[in-house]
Amino acid sequence: MSTGPRQRSECPWRGHLATLRNGLPIGATGRVHAFEPHPGLHAVRCRNVRRARCAGVLTRRFALGRAAESRDLFLHPIDNVGASALVPIDPGRPGPRVSVTTTTLDAYADAAALERVDLVKIDAEGAELEVLEGAAAVLTANPEVVLVVEFPRDNGRRFGHSVEDLEVRLRNVGFNLFSITARGLARYTPVAELAVNVVACRRLVPILRALPESYAAWLLGQLARA
Helix, strand or coil, X not given: CCCCXXXXXXXXXXXXXXXXXXXXXXXXXXXXXXXXXXXXXXXXXXXXHHHHCCCCEXXXXXXXXXXXXXXXXXXXXHHHHHHCECCCCCCCCCCCEEEEEEECHHHHHHHCCCCCCCEEEEECCCCHHHHHHCCHHHHHHCCCCEEEEXXXXXXXXXXXXXXXXXXXXXXXXXXXXXXXXXCEEEECCCCCCCEEEXXXXXXXXXXXXXXXXXXXXXHHHHHHHC
């Protein structure tokens, strides 16, 4: 694994506030690569990055998926614009759409010459499995990478997969899964509710290094008793 600058990828199109907040620990040479195909949300993200003077945040107006192609992004009203997705909720009434570009994380990492990827956050409104399928080389080349993946039960069905498929995909390439709960991290159990955010890592060390010592000790104790 390279010892180059720390890199984070946020994909495909959610979290301009989280980008600014989470971009702080990357240091002077690290970068956040943020992907947002929705034209309006991309403009908001770019504005926020400029206002906050986050030189380490690189905004990209495209989505990540399993292939490089053009696809329709089905738009939602302003009161739920973040639910815009590559598959409509109701195929019989798809509503307004715009054509967007998708690529794979593997192709992007090659083109950007990323030496190391430390964190990938995936909130893709149901396309999470597609993003993982397009990131196989990145996940192999970065054994200490940490993933934060939304496990959305209903949204995933629209793309023809389940949260169980996400779990199998990650476990098959060596990841341990932890749910993000109100009390902190807990060992992952199958999703019963609409969605849960899951932290996936092959080793706990990268996560523990990023936590305050007291919380790291508490987490280890909780996991040992689970």
